Amino acid sequence: MNLEKTLYDAYGFTSFRPGQKEVIEKILSGEDVIALLPTGMGKSMCYQLPAQLLEGSVLIVSPLLSLMQDQVAQLKKMGEKSVTAINSFLDAQERSAVLNNLGSYRFIFISPEMLVQPYIKSKLRDIRISLLVADEAHCISQWGFDFRPDYLRISEILPVLGHPRVLALTATATAKVTEEIKRYLKISEPFIYSHPMDRKNIAYDCKKFSNGHEKLEWLRQFVKTNSGPGIIYAGTRNKSQQISELLNQAGIRAAYYHGGMEHQDRIFVQQQFQNGELEWVCSTNAFGMGVHIPDIRHVIHFQIPTSIEGYVQEVGRAGRDGSPALATLLYSAGDEEMLESLVLDDLPTRNEISEIFRSEDGGGQLVSQGIVRQTSFRIVSYWKTRLTEQQTIRQIEQQKVEKIKQSAKIKKLITIDSCFREYLLDCFDEQLDSKPADCCINDGLDYSKFLSGRKTIAAATKTVTWQNRLDAILPC
Amino acid sequence: MLFEDILITLLKAVDGERTISSPYHLLKGKKSGQTLQDIGYYKLHPYFGILPKLEKDVYDRAVQGLFKKGLIVTDGEVVRMTEKASAVKLAPTLLNGWKFRGNEQLFMARLSLLVQTLSHIHQNSRVFDPVVIAEDTQQWVKNYLKKINYRDSASCKNIKEGIVQSLNAVEVDESNKMIVLQRLSGLKIGGLTWEQIAREESRSIIDIQVQAVETLHGWMEVIEKGDFPLLRSLLDGVIQHSALTETARRTEGYFKNGRTLEEIAALRGLKTSTIEDHFVELAMNDPGFDILGFMEASLYAKIIAVSRTQNTKRLRDIKENVPEASYFQIRLALATKGEIQ
Numbered sequence: 074m075n076l077e078k079t080l081y082d083a084y085g086f087t088s089f090r091p092g093q094k095e096v097i098e099k100i101l102s103g104e105d106v107i108a109l110l111p112t113g114m115g116k117s118m119c120y121q122l123p124a125q126l127l128e129g130s131v132l133i134v135s136p137l138l139s140l141m142q143d144q145v146a147q148l149k150k151m152g153e154k155s156v157t158a159i160n161s162f163l164d165a166q167e168r169s170a171v172l173n174n175l176g177s178y179r180f181i182f183i184s185p186e187m188l189v190q191p192y193i194k195s196k197l198r199d200i201r202i203s204l205l206v207a208d209e210a211h212c213i214s215q216w217g218f219d220f221r222p223d224y225l226r227i228s229e230i231l232p233v234l235g236h237p238r239v240l241a242l243t244a245t246a247t248a249k250v251t252e253e254i255k256r257y258l259k260i261s262e263p264f265i266y267s268h269p270m271d272r273k274n275i276a277y278d279c280k281k282f283s284n285g286h287e288k289l290e291w292l293r294q295f296v297k298t299n300s301g302p303g304i305i306y307a308g309t310r311n312k313s314q315q316i317s318e319l320l321n322q323a324g325i326r327a328a329y330y331h332g333g334m335e336h337q338d339r340i341f342v343q344q345q346f347q348n349g350e351l352e353w354v355c356s357t358n359a360f361g362m363g364v365h366i367p368d369i370r371h372v373i374h375f376q377i378p379t380s381i382e383g384y385v386q387e388v389g390r391a392g393r394d395g396s397p398a399l400a401t402l403l404y405s406a407g408d409e410e411m412l413e414s415l416v417l418d419d420l421p422t423r424n425e426i427s428e429i430f431r432s433e434d435g436g437g438q439l440v441s442q443g444i445v446r447q448t449s450f451r452i453v454s455y456w457k458t459r460l461t462e463q464q465t466i467r468q469i470e471q472q473k474v475e476k477i478k479q480s481a482k483i484k485k486l487i488t489i490d491s492c493f494r495e496y497l498l499d500c501f502d503e504q505l506d507s508k509p510a511d512c513c514i515n516d517g518l519d520y521s522k523f524l525s526g527r528k529t530i531a532a533a534t535k536t537v538t539w540q541n542r543l544d545a546i547l548p549c
Numbered sequence: 550m551l552f553e554d555i556l557i558t559l560l561k562a563v564d565g566e567r568t569i570s571s572p573y574h575l576l577k578g579k580k581s582g583q584t585l586q587d588i589g590y591y592k593l594h595p596y597f598g599i600l601p602k603l604e605k606d607v608y609d610r611a612v613q614g615l616f617k618k619g620l621i622v623t624d625g626e627v628v629r630m631t632e633k634a635s636a637v638k639l640a641p642t643l644l645n646g647w648k649f650r651g652n653e654q655l656f657m658a659r660l661s662l663l664v665q666t667l668s669h670i671h672q673n674s675r676v677f678d679p680v681v682i683a684e685d686t687q688q689w690v691k692n693y694l695k696k697i698n699y700r701d702s703a704s705c706k707n708i709k710e711g712i713v714q715s716l717n718a719v720e721v722d723e724s725n726k727m728i729v730l731q732r733l734s735g736l737k738i739g740g741l742t743w744e745q746i747a748r749e750e751s752r753s754i755i756d757i758q759v760q761a762v763e764t765l766h767g768w769m770e771v772i773e774k775g776d777f778p779l780l781r782s783l784l785d786g787v788i789q790h791s792a793l794t795e796t797a798r799r800t801e802g803y804f805k806n807g808r809t810l811e812e813i814a815a816l817r818g819l820k821t822s823t824i825e826d827h828f829v830e831l832a833m834n835d836p837g838f839d840i841l842g843f844m845e846a847s848l849y850a851k852i853i854a855v856s857r858t859q860n861t862k863r864l865r866d867i868k869e870n871v872p873e874a875s876y877f878q879i880r881l882a883l884a885t886k887g888e889i890q
């Protein structure tokens with residue numbers, strides 16, 4: 074079989090990106106695969122192409138709604154028409170229309186909580202699923218930085234579907250997480266493809282300050298003397314707005330982006346960034362997914378990120394074009410205290426656990442009453458059906474210990490005097506093969522390659538009247 | 550119109566008869582009996598549901614602003630306007646929330662995707678990320694594009710010309726039309742966030758949003774009434790032909806089939822008080838509503854007279870003077886605004 078020809082005929086690409094072909098060949102030969110591919114490396118092609126060749130449908134379980142929407146949009150953009158998504162956005166009528174024609178779709182995206190609903194399960198049983206894709210598979214692991222208990226329920230569906238082959242996709246996973254993916258997806262001997270995580274064109278820098286004010290001042294100088302495009306990860310919504318404000322006051326084109334904004338505004342910020350109308354996006358970790366910009370030159374972390382995995386993923390959005398890019402981590406004394414609370418804040422408290430266990434009707438009203446947080450409710454409700462209250466407390470305690478370990482790992486970035494690159498790879502049990510000339514702050518950096526000076530963006534789209542703007546948008 | 554002016558307008562209307570949160574529910578488009586009743590009594594149709602996403606803290610801050618400026622004072626549970634507020638001159642508005650019911654968002658979504666598509670296609674760019682994700686809107690625009698022969702540069706020109714002419718006819722400030730245009734995007738031109746527009750104009754986000762809604766309402770009105778066939782289609786299914794809420798419409802159906810209020814409540818499994826709300830809504834909207842099926846002509850006349858002479862629409866005040874009327878009868882009578890002879 075000529076895979077290149079299929080690739081060209083179906084999608085118009087002449088060659089595969091690294092890893093894609095190996096993964097696709099294994100899938101076609103009937104094996105289960107765990108693929109560790111960085112974002113932006115064409116993960117989705119790993120199931121798109123097999124879908125052209127296998128009979129039946131491909132079922133993609135996607136834990137994040139926004140990600141699912143983006144994937145559907147990307148597939149459609151590539152001309153794929155036979156795509157549907159089953160999630161809470163569908164109303165009853167749309168859902169039944171989709172479910173009654175389920176077998177006619179080549180790609181079926183579904184959220185984990187929809188997957189286990191009896192009616193949907195029965196509909197899935199009736200059609201042929203040739204491949205089950207677990208996207209963002211690290212979410213299945215309670216050791217992962219993004220644990221979603223709903224996701225564990227994928228294993229419930231496998232027998233219903235007659236054990237199709239499984240493809241687990243993730244951008245980053247430690248050995249421990251990979252083990253859990255195997256266990257929960259019941260794949261004993263998968264082919265594991267692991268793309269070298271190391272990105273030679275990204276250099277790691279770290280700047281330390283004695284207080285937050287100095288840090289801000291440094292940032293202001295930096296953006297005044299360097300061009301983007303770049304992302305500044307700010308940690309919180311408020312901070313992202315503050316930093317954006319600061320940059321705008323300095324005459325720099327910047328915007329903030331976070332999950333609290335209305336959907337349309339978020340799309341506008343993405344558009345502007347993609348068009349080069351913005352130099353910087355100041356964001357929480359919500360920004361990045363669904364952003365396909367190859368020439369991001371800077372990723373700046375204004376605060377210590379909450380996990381190594383998250384850090385690597387965010388840094389990995391820089392320099393997709395292969396040209397030099399700089400990842401700068403900013404630290405000021407006392408930041409680590411905030412980190413601790415930020416990391417542990419996500420976990421259910423003892424009080425929340427006992428409230429949910431004590432409630433008789435599931436405890437949904439506890440959320441609206443403000444007694445229990447939404448995320449805590451989700452996590453504890455899951456365990457409630459499987460464990461006793463004491464066991465759940467122990468379970469959460471274990472996760473707490475794990476999270477503290479994770480944050481210790483990330484905090485170490487601030488204190489190490491050895492190679493950043495080597496340390497990051499070590500966290501993922503990878504060996505460093507060679508160091509690029511410009512590796513990291515501790516190996517010495519020649520900034521001239523990364524600090525390009527400032528090109529000002531021409532304010533070409535700045536228009537005075539609405540008629541002007543309409544003319545610019547529709548020059549017909 | 551500015552947000553503060555809207556608040557003043559709303560508070561002026563209900564002066565001394567409502568709590569400070571009643572305008573909030575009205576702006577959000579809450580379909581409670583109380584809100585719907587107020588709309589009829591006080592003729593607040595333009596403002597109904599114009600800001601469905603209005604956050605309470607934004608509203609509270611604006612209200613605090615009115616207190617600080619000495620425009621309103623509290624009087625027990627209700628709010629009263631001061632003399633200073635009565636002196637504020639308010640411009641007429643193009644807002645028509647009762648008619649458009651928040652559907653300006655649908656009109657805008659269709660227009661955004663249409664303009665973005667034409668912008669790309671006519672500059673030879675075939676692939677882009679759609680600015681609207683909602684599948685039904687995408688499908689709607691696809692069908693529309695097919696019908697208008699969109700690859701033809703003449704149809705692009707026609708649509709553009711239609712936009713220019715119709716928008717020119719909207720009687721709002723040019724800067725408000727710019728807000729709507731800034732929410733449109735095209736090839737290499739991104740849309741602007743509310744915050745970006747507000748910063749550029751040195752105004753508050755809520756003012757910018759209100760002005761966008763007002764401009765859209767004015768624009769939709771022009772398109773509906775004028776000769777803009779290409780744009781007129783964008784309003785398909787956007788304008789509701791009956792101003793009734795869905796549930797009141799169902800009650801109306803039963804009523805027209807000869808059912809009584811109690812029967813309708815039983816049939817629909819709803820409380821009689823809910824059905825009463827529906828009747829008040831019907832009375833408010835239907836000039837031919839037969840109020841004499843619910844009370845003697847003399848009782849009706851008495852209620853209207855008391856309301857006029859005492860200059861009040863407070864149920865309690867009227868009930869004191871017309872104890873033989875039920876609250877429901879008083880509400881019905883007031884809903885017809887005394888226009889029935």
Ligand SMILES: [Zn+2]
Nearest residue numbers: 492512513516
């Ligand atoms: Zn190094």
